[in-house]
Amino acid sequence: MFNLSRRQALAAGGGLIGSLLVPQRFARAAVGSTLNIAYNVNLPSFDPQVGPSSVNPTIQGIYRSIFDQYVGQKPNLAFEPGLLTGWGWNDDKTKVWMDVREGVVWHDGTPFTPEDVVWSIQREAKPDGGNPVSFVWASIDNFNIDGKRITADVKQFMPDLFKWMAFLTGYVLPKAYFEKVGPEGFEKKPVGTGPYMVDAYEGNAYLRLKANPKYWGGKPAFETVVFKFVPDATSRVAEIESGKSDVTLEVPYEEYDRLKNKAGLKGECKPISDIGMIFITNGGVMDDKNVRLAMCHSVDKATIIKKLLRGYGVPIDTLQAPDYEAYDPSIKVPYDPALATKLLAASGYSKDKPVKFTIQTTRGFKPKDYEMVQAIVGMWRNVGIDANIEIYEIAKHFELRMSHKLAPAAFYNWGNAIGDPSTSTGHAMFSKSPHSGWHSDDLDAMIGPLWGEKDEKKRIEGWKKVDRYIAEQGYVLPLLQYEQPILYKSDLKVIPNKTGALQPATLISKA
């Protein structure tokens, strides 16, 4: 038999532990011509026009690397020419015109033409084509091409039509190539006009892109970009900390603070066009305005952001974030627990006789989502609201929302990369939207006319009035504008994008 004495065992164990405790210093290699990004989601599909991926905001940074949009967008949400160099309506808004950029080629070398633009819009407009926002593209039809100018009839006026051309599914695909290879062929070998071409791809693993030498916007800073699909946050932290990746994003705020000042690393954490909010569903106790307003006035958003999110967040009182077009800083819903108590008392509620309802929340979907709701429930309890927390997952939230069966209060987020009020307040609060929580005729009467308002100034003012009315009525509880943590090697320069899309072609360069 083998004998291992206690002395020998202790010596071996001590040596092993000691070697592991010695700090290991490994040089973090400088970034060369290849940029490695530890990305937080997988890319399921290369088709940016149809299917679930096309409306996934977190994938847009990849799509914008391979494809171009009709209209471009700057990091501050302002719009700029994309594959369209000019666009607009005629005087009475019955026609649209679009000027197509010249001298652009697809990745396969064939020329980009106005026919590609028309075909793309028509493909996206088909009601049975799988585009989730086909109603946008179907609002114009009867296209006519004259040189580089396309004109079309407006079937239904949408004031934000051209903004949608910089938004979800607003990408141009190659007509001839797509018709030749079909959808499956396109998935296996996608072709765009973007700054990068697909070089290699393995689902749930990586996407390698090569610079497009003929890109109309100039050659990007890196010859090669590798998106590593690393959905697990711990692994993303490990990727950047070990130096195996050059950039990563959406890490826990605690890890961001730990790493941003570490030797060899830098960080940016800026607000993006994504907000956290609590939907209020009409019916039951929520029909009592005092209850709704008490809910709103008893939440100390600044403290929640400071304590739970380490200060990374911007408190908001409407569904417009500060960068949005209809943001009105004069609309305030102050933290006033005394007022909340008084409001509830007027309806016969108190701490001893609280109003009761359920609040639904995700857990782990957004940073500290569950913990925020726990804190809010605690604040509510102090004024006379007894809320029961129910955890649900994302899929259930969507199904309940679509069937207007959310709990009286439900936490979720809302993205709005084009910053237009119709795509935040409009779709979140109009009862005919499948995504609204509050349904009431008074609000519909205010919102309804704004969908087709042709006077832009009047339209924006109209939305501001709607937001003020919503705040006065307590129809929703906006919480905060999220901030996106980005960590990167210190020899890089990263420009944060307010849409949240990390675009290596235009926003990452060598320092």
Added chain:
Amino acid sequence: MLLSVVANRVAMALLTLAGVAVIVFILLRVVPGDPVAMMISPGAGPADIAALKAHYGLDASIPVQFWIWIKGVVTGDFGTSITLHLPVTEVLASRLPATLELAFLALLVAVVLGGAIAVAGTLMRRTFGETIIDSLNSIMLAVPDFIWALALVLLFAVAIPILPLTGRIDPDLAEGFTTRFYLIESILTGRFAVAGDILSHMIMPTLALALPLAAVIVRLLKQSLKEAMLQDYVLLARIKGFRELRLVLQEALRNAVGPTLALTGVQFTFLIGGTVIVERIFAYPGIGNLAIDAVINRDFPLIQGLVLLFGLIFILVNIGTDLTVAALNPRLRHA
């Protein structure tokens, strides 16, 4: 007789798979959340929702949807993935090899490691060495695979960053493959540098999966070996002057291994289930990682295909275990 046994097993397998198909199909449509609800745009109206449901074949009744799907399944057509826009069979075929290589490598590591530790523990029985082995094994038994995964990430990817953390292969080396069995193909074609890179990517996920199974093997095999070492045939061999190691390996092991093999087969199915979390942590592109995305996105055709595939794997593993145990123990061949 053998033919009837085989026929019986095949019939049972088909019946099991049919039951799994019905259950998963119905459950997906009953549980909250459907893919259209998750992708529908805020401004969409009822007509848009109806059009999307029709596009994905979700507008028919559940029995009609099931009939359409099952007709395709029996001809090998599992439908098209809603999120990937590719045939489900093609997607599964492209991802399964990665998981199979990982699972079998983990099984091999677990058997070798578990067997070696069990033999060492038997050789050191009634000494302080056995106490150490039992203590460490208890820790290994208590720690689940995903905790091992995170611990390995911290150790070998952060503290001592000597191993690649994510993926299956360096993208620069991922060319020139005919099959998706990257490891096997690179070894068979003599591309040993590539095989080395693949193995370096597989070390951490393999260990995360193997260590819990190895602990189970150690516990059971050591006990069986210690019992076997008390038998008369071992005593006779010891009297003949054979060394202790030979007694354990050549006398006791073949009689002690049966129960361990049977349990290993059952535990292997749990190991395959463990690939879901482990593949996610290491961004390893197998069917486990695919399954998580499919469930999150409510990709019904893909989930259905994955569940049937997992069911088939479990059935085949159980059959393989039964055959192996019967091969090693003639008394069971006629059971």
